[in-house]
Each structure stands twice: as structure tokens, then as C-alpha cells.
Amino acid sequence: KGSANSSTSNSDMEHTDPLERATTAPSTVRTWTDDDFRAAREADLAERTVPVGSMIAAVIGCLLLAMLLTSGKLVEIASRMDFGESRDQALGAAETVDRVANFLSLNRPYDLVGDLRSTRSDHSPDDVALVRTTTTVTVSTTTAALPAADETPRTSTTTSTTTVPVGRLVTEASPLRVYVAGDSQATYLGQALTTEADVPLAVETDARISTSLARPDYFDWPSRWIQVVSESAPEAVVLFLGANDHQDMADVDGTRLVEGTTTWEIEWRMRLAISLDVLTAEGAVVLWVTQPPMRDGRLDAGIQQINQLAMEVLATRRDVIVIDIWHLFGGDAGFTQRLAGPGGDTIEARISDGVHLSRRGASWVAAMIEEEITTRWTFDG
Numbered sequence: 590k591g592s593a594n595s596s597t598s599n600s601d602m603e604h605t606d607p608l609e610r611a612t613t614a615p616s617t618v619r620t621w622t623d624d625d626f627r628a629a630r631e632a633d634l635a636e637r638t639v640p641v642g643s644m645i646a647a648v649i650g651c652l653l654l655a656m657l658l659t660s661g662k663l664v665e666i667a668s669r670m671d672f673g674e675s676r677d678q679a680l681g682a683a684e685t686v687d688r689v690a691n692f693l694s695l696n697r698p699y700d701l702v703g704d705l706r707s708t709r710s711d712h713s714p715d716d717v718a719l720v721r722t723t724t725t726v727t728v729s730t731t732t733a734a735l736p737a738a739d740e741t742p743r744t745s746t747t748t749s750t751t752t753v754p755v756g757r758l759v760t761e762a763s764p765l766r767v768y769v770a771g772d773s774q775a776t777y778l779g780q781a782l783t784t785e786a787d788v789p790l791a792v793e794t795d796a797r798i799s800t801s802l803a804r805p806d807y808f809d810w811p812s813r814w815i816q817v818v819s820e821s822a823p824e825a826v827v828l829f830l831g832a833n834d835h836q837d838m839a840d841v842d843g844t845r846l847v848e849g850t851t852t853w854e855i856e857w858r859m860r861l862a863i864s865l866d867v868l869t870a871e872g873a874v875v876l877w878v879t880q881p882p883m884r885d886g887r888l889d890a891g892i893q894q895i896n897q898l899a900m901e902v903l904a905t906r907r908d909v910i911v912i913d914i915w916h917l918f919g920g921d922a923g924f925t926q927r928l929a930g931p932g933g934d935t936i937e938a939r940i941s942d943g944v945h946l947s948r949r950g951a952s953w954v955a956a957m958i959e960e961e962i963t964t965r966w967t968f969d970g
Contacts, residue, residue: 658698660690665807672837672845756824756874756966764789765966768823768873770814771830773798774944777951778829778878778958785952786959788968793821801833802860811860814867825962826868829878831899832944835891848891854898861902869908874965876910876958877903881918882925884943889924910961914954918946931956 656663663683670676690696759765767790769779779794786792795817800808810830817823838846838856846853868875877899880892896915903909918938919925926943930936931953938950946954 654695656686657690657693657695660687660696663687672839758967758969759789760969761789764791765825765962766821766823767792767825767827767962768795768817768821769793769827769829770795770810770817771828771878772796772800772833774832774946775827775829777946777948778827778955781948781952781955782827782958785955788959788963790959790962793817793823799833800830801836802830802857802864803834803836803838806839811864811867814864818868818871818873822871823873824966826873826875827878827958828864828868828875831880831895832883832888832892834895835888849894857895858898858902861899865902865906865909874908874910876912876961878912878954878958879915881914881939881946882920882923884924888944910965912954912957912961914957917953918950 660683664680664687667676667679667683670679687696756765765788767782769775769782769792771778773796775794775796779792779796782790783792783794795813797808800810802810805811834857835848837848838853840846840852840856846856865875879896879899883889883892900911903911918928924939924943926937926939926941927935928938930938930949936949936953937947938953939945940947
């Protein structure tokens with residue numbers, strides 16, 4: 590029978606079958622007007638008030654999460670602080686955060702990045718061989734006097750009767766293997782040797798911020814160098830290190846050695862000697878770059894002491910060349926940011942922090958190193 594109720598269209602019927610319900614279009618579709626869009630937009634852009642307490646809690650939560658994710662970096666920063674009560678407190682707090690992060694596995698990403706960047710040494714301090722040299726000769730020393738404004742810099746080289754023998758023939762197909770290591774000062778120097786040398790060099794730069802021979806607990810250079818000598822076998826090693834060594838040390842028994850004391854000096858000289866033994870064990874020649882004057886008075890006094898101690902060690906070694914840049918960058922006259930460059934033009938030789946060489950200053954030193962290298966290896970053409 591026909592009736593009003595039975596004449597309802599299929600589109601208005603209740604569909605019990607899921608497929609039919611999913612594929613059947615509704616009988617009515619809402620059409621949005623401009624007013625509807627405007628109202629929805631205003632609602633989305635309406636200012637919302639967030640309680641101050643919630644905001645503070647969110648910020649604190651983000652900071653705590655960031656600390657847990659980078660707990661390894663916190664330990665690293667605390668570890669590089671000078672020995673003392675402040676370091677002990679900071680390191681204790683950082684290690685507590687790191688233990689919590691490790692328990693929650695939140696520090697895994699940071700550790701993975703560190704592993705990929707090879708920031709950890711594969712050797713322990715026990716691996717360092719204490720090989721002693723008994724040959725006493727005078728080392729070749731390159732010194733540079735600070736030029737006058739209208740004078741081209743002069744470089745003089747004094748060589749003893751026992752010289753470093755001339756090395757192999759170096760060609761484009763077989764470049765000289767050069768390893769540049771040190772703290773942040775080594776960064777620009779390595780870049781300059783890589784990009785500006787006129788002779789074929791295969792340069793590896795290993796610059797580690799805030800590192801020193803004084804603090805193997807933060808970064809152990811001799812152990813790192815055992816690995817480098819074994820894997821890369823560099824022929825020339827450029828060391829630009831010492832700006833962070835003017836601090837207290839701990840000996841192998843954990844006894845604190847106060848900077849500047851006799852026992853401290855003996856320990857630092859021994860560490861440099863061990864480092865040189867490791868680096869020259871396979872016949873490499875080391876080029877030691879002295880520290881330039883520093884703007885800060887305390888730091889300047891510290892690096893002068895390091896320069897003196899280094900010279901006492903290097904004077905007895907025929908496998909080390911000293912690149913003395915102290916006078917080149919101001920000498921006893923003190924820190925000089927602008928000075929006459931190798932071409933006679935005035936250059937910004939130091940950056941504004943009063944510590945590091947500028948890119949052009951590093952290029953100047955790189956040219957001195959290249960000059961020494963060319964006298965000790967034979968280059969094709």
C-alpha cells in the first residue's frame with residue numbers, strides 16, 4: 590500500500606548495512622556562508638588566556654627535559670672547570686642529572702651523536718707508553734720578529750749541526766700527511782693549511798675546545814694520539830696547545846698540584862715529553878706552535894709560563910720544530926690585535942676575545958709552518 594510514510598526516499602532511510610551507510614550521501618549538506626567562515630576564523634584567532642602558573646610549569650618542564658636530554662653535555666661542561674669547590678659542586682649536580690637521564694634512557698640520543706662524532710677515545714690512560722729519548726741535541730727553531738708598519742716581516746731560522754733529515758718525495762698523488770691538533774686555536778690553523786698551502790698536503794684537523802695536557806680527566810690527548818698514530822700514521826704533526834694549561838692538575842694518585850709550583854712544573858713537562866714520545870714513535874716530525882700574548886693579564890702570565898716550560902722540553906729533541914710566534918704577535922709589548930701582516934698591510938691578527946688568532950693571523954702562522962715543511966721534505970716540482 591502506498592502511504593506518506595512509505596514514500597520516504599532511500600537517502601532519508603536509516604541504513605543498517607555499514608557499506609551502504611558509508612557510501613550513501615546524506616540528504617542534506619550544510620553550505621558555509623561568508624559569515625560562517627568569518628565567525629570560525631575569529632574563533633580560531635581569539636586571544637586565549639593561560640594561567641601564569643601553567644606557563645611557568647611548562648617552561649620548567651621544558652628546561653628539565655632539555656637537561657635530561659643533554660645531561661652528558663652538562664657533565665662535560667662541569668668537568669672542564671678548574672679544580673676546586675665550585676667544580677666539585679657543579680660536577681656533582683651534573684652527574685646526578687646524568688644518572689637520572691640514564692635511568693630514563695633520555696640521554697641515549699646525545700650519547701649516540703657523541704659516538705658518531707667520535708668524541709670518545711678508544712684508549713685509556715694506561716695505554717700511554719712512557720718511552721724516553723736519551724739523545725740530547727738542539728732543535729731547529731723558527732722565530733719571527735714583529736715588523737714595523739712599513740717593513741716586511743723577517744723570519745730567521747737557526748739550525749744546529751744535527752738537523753732533521755730531509756724526508757721522502759711528496760707528490761700530488763702522494764701528499765704529505767699532516768695532522769693538526771690542539772684546542773680551539775688549532776681550528777683556523779688547520780683550515781689555513783688545508784686551503785692555502787702551495788704544496789700537496791693531506792691535512793687532518795683535530796681541534797678540541799677547552800682541552801689541555803693539564804686535564805686528561807676531561808680529554809686525554811696522549812690516548813687520542815696513540816689512536817691517531819696507529820690509524821693515520823701522520824708524517825708531520827702540528828701542535829697548537831697550551832692556552833688552557835694554566836690551571837691546577839691532579840697527578841696519577843689524585844693529588845692536587847697547584848699551578849706554578851715546582852711539582853706542577855715537573856708534572857707538566859713530563860706530560861709534554863710523553864705526548865711527544867707518542868707522536869714521534871713512528872718517525873713523525875712535530876711542529877710545536879708557541880702561544881701568542883694574551884689580552885688578560887693572568888692568562889698572559891700563564892701562557893708565558895707554558896711557553897717557557899715547553900721550550901725546556903723541546904730544546905733536547907731533534908724530532909721537534911718550534912714555530913715561535915710570541916714576538917710575531919706582540920711579544921713583550923703585549924697583546925696586539927692589529928699589526929702589519931706578511932705583505933706589509935695592517936691586518937686584524939686576533940679576534941675580539943683577546944685569545945684566539947684571527948683567520949688571517951692563522952694564515953700567517955700556516956705560511957711559516959709550510960716553509961719549515963718544505964725544508965724537510967722533497968716536493969715534486
